[in-house]
Amino acid sequence: MRIATWNVNSLRSRIGRVEAFLQxxxxxxxAVQETKAREEQLPLMGLSSLGYDVAAAGVxxxxxxxxxxxxxxxxxxxxxxxxxxxxxxxxxxxRALAATCGGVRVWSLYVxxxxxxxxxHYTYKLQWLAALREAARAMTGDTALxxxxxxxxTDDDVFDVAQFKNxxxxxxxxxxAFQGFLDDGWDDVVRPHTPGPGxxxxxxxxxxxxxxxxxxxxxxxxxxxxxxxxxxxxFIDVDERAGKGASDHAPVVVDLAD
DNA sequence: ATGGTAGAGTGTCTA
Numbered sequence: 001m002r003i004a005t006w007n008v009n010s011l012r013s014r015i016g017r018v019e020a021f022l023q024x025x026x027x028x029x030x031a032v033q034e035t036k037a038r039e040e041q042l043p044l045m046g047l048s049s050l051g052y053d054v055a056a057a058g059v060x061x062x063x064x065x066x067x068x069x070x071x072x073x074x075x076x077x078x079x080x081x082x083x084x085x086x087x088x089x090x091x092x093x094x095r096a097l098a099a100t101c102g103g104v105r106v107w108s109l110y111v112x113x114x115x116x117x118x119x120x121h122y123t124y125k126l127q128w129l130a131a132l133r134e135a136a137r138a139m140t141g142d143t144a145l146x147x148x149x150x151x152x153x154t155d156d157d158v159f160d161v162a163q164f165k166n167x168x169x170x171x172x173x174x175x176x177a178f179q180g181f182l183d184d185g186w187d188d189v190v191r192p193h194t195p196g197p198g199x200x201x202x203x204x205x206x207x208x209x210x211x212x213x214x215x216x217x218x219x220x221x222x223x224x225x226x227x228x229x230x231x232x233x234x235f236i237d238v239d240e241r242a243g244k245g246a247s248d249h250a251p252v253v254v255d256l257a258d
Numbered sequence: 259a260t261g262g263t264a265g266a267g268t269g270t271c272t273a
Contacts, residue, residue: 009264009265009273010264010265010266013264013265013266034265034273036265036266037266062265062266062271062272062273063272063273113272113273115272115273150273204262204263204273205262205263205264205273206261206262206263206264207261207262207263247264248263248264248273
């Protein structure tokens with residue numbers, strides 16, 4: 001089984017690339033972030049003709065997440081237990097959707113960006129990660145926490161840390177929040193197959209960052225121990241970031257033994 | 259410190 005995660009930066013504007021990606025790599029389950037569509041604008045008919053079902057949630061003008069699957073889409077849930085204020089207008093920027101696909105529990109996550117250290121959105125980001133970690137501790141079975149974490153866990157995951165002074169994604173509290181998941185037994189199942197430095201999943205649209213490989217590694221697949229033991233390979237589809245009409249993130253793909 | 263690009267939708271806001 002092949003699963004993937006991709007921040008598509010608008011599902012509607014990227015639908016052609018999404019369909020081509022699914023077919024090119026024979027993907028069974030794709031978690032997407034930043035759908036930027038309202039619920040009534042989904043599902044997209046092209047996907048169903050390819051055999052995929054779509055579950056979307058938390059859709060608004062800027063964010064939103066979805067899971068696209070051709071191996072089942074069961075027990076769909078939005079949010080996670082214990083998160084304060086879930087669903088209220090003030091927190092609509094942050095989303096999580098879970099679905100069981102082919103026996104694997106897949107969580108499509110869009111961690112809040114945080115905007116600036118000290119900003120209320122930054123505080124909320126840390127609270128959101130803490131709430132997710134707490135909920136994740138209760139998860140059992142083959143589970144994958146996938147998506148745009150908006151955290152670059154180490155300096156190797158940033159093209160130039162000096163440029164990120166006073167910026168989000170690299171602050172110690174954010175990195176500690178991410179590390180907490182690893183401490184709890186979640187594995188970054190992609191890194192062993194894509195060693196760095198210089199390996200990224202996101203390149204800003206500005207200043208030809210992709211062409212110069214000045215990016216960040218902020219999209220992750222964290223596997224539960226039982227899922228992690230099934231991983232046979234992983235890659236970042238860097239080529240998908242090239243050319244006109246690309247998302248600013250590349251897809252991350254993971255293969256699982258049956 | 260600012261700006262650069264892209265996507266949502268018409269005013270800017272967000273990333």
